[in-house]
Amino acid sequence: MLWKQALRSVWRGRKSYLACIVLIAMGISMYVSFQLLYLNLNTAMVEMYRVQRFGDGFATVGSIPLGAAERLSGIEGIAALDATLVTDARLDREDSSLITPLRLGSYDPTRTDRLNNLILIEGTLPGDDGILLSDVLAAANGYGVGDEIPLILGGRRIRPVISGLVQSPEYI
Numbered sequence: 001m002l003w004k005q006a007l008r009s010v011w012r013g014r015k016s017y018l019a020c021i022v023l024i025a026m027g028i029s030m031y032v033s034f035q036l037l038y039l040n041l042n043t044a045m046v047e048m049y050r051v052q053r054f055g056d057g058f059a060t061v062g063s064i065p066l067g068a069a070e071r072l073s074g075i076e077g078i079a080a081l082d083a084t085l086v087t088d089a090r091l092d093r094e095d096s097s098l099i100t101p102l103r104l105g106s107y108d109p110t111r112t113d114r115l116n117n118l119i120l121i122e123g124t125l126p127g128d129d130g131i132l133l134s135d136v137l138a139a140a141n142g143y144g145v146g147d148e149i150p151l152i153l154g155g156r157r158i159r160p161v162i163s164g165l166v167q168s169p170e171y172i
Contacts, residue, residue, distance in 0.1 A: 048169065049169055051117075051119075052116065052117045052118075052119060052168075052169040053080075053113070053114070053115050053116065053117050054115070054116060054169040054170075055082070055115045055116055060086075064083070066083060069081065069083035070083075080113075080115055081115075082114050082115040082116070084105050084106050084107060085105070085106040086103060086104065086105045086106070087103075087104050087153070087154075088101055088102070088103055088104070089101075089102045089103075089104050089151045089152060089153040090102065090151065090152040090153075091141070091149070091150065091151060092150040092151060092152045092157060093141075093150065094150075100141075102137075102151065104131075104153070109125050116168060116169055116170050117169075118132065118166040118167070118168050119166060119167045119168075120132075120164050120165075120166055121135045121164075121165045121166060121167060122135070122145055122164060122165040123145035123146075123162070123163050123164030123165055124163055124164055125163065125164060126160075126161075126163040126164065127163070129160055129161060130160060130161050130162070130163035130164075131149065131160040131161070131162055131163065132162075132163065132164045132165070132166045133149065133162050133164075133165055133166070134165070134166065134167070134168065134171055135165040135166065135167060136171075138162065138165050143162055144162065144165075145162055145163065145164060145165060146161065146162065146163075147161070147162050148160070148161055148162075149161075149162055
């Protein structure tokens with residue numbers, strides 16, 4: 001008797017029940033979609049950081065002898081340490097009054113086990129007068145491989161040639 005009454009009640013309000021079922025199904029499908037999206041993005045991030053050997057920590061010093069930096073790697077808990085020379089420069093564009101600061105970093109192209117490894121997207125590794133540029137920065141400013149990039153470095157104007165476009169885990 002109660003079942004018949006319940007079925008009649010559901011039949012009379014079938015549009016409301018159908019709307020609730022559709023809303024619940026949409027909510028579940030959205031949850032599953034976002035959960036899969038999160039898992040895929042997280043897996044891609046972890047894999048990229050693993051492949052590029054992204055450092056767990058960073059320290060900035062004004063100056064340090066290379067031997068002292070190498071001795072730091074002997075401290076317990078430090079698995080790997082890389083010392084890089086980093087300096088700031090400015091993009092010297094005559095067509096714009098905007099000041100575009102750039103961070104230039106050194107690297108040793110002979111080492112394949114370096115931390116914060118670069119992924120070469122286009123071009124080749126630079127020679128003495130070349131420079132690697134972030135692919136995002138190049139796209140935003142209209143630069144490509146083989147172009148000269150006007151820089152002000154240490155008060156001097158220089159024009160290194162862009163030999164390659166790269167991605168770095170530090171600037172993604």
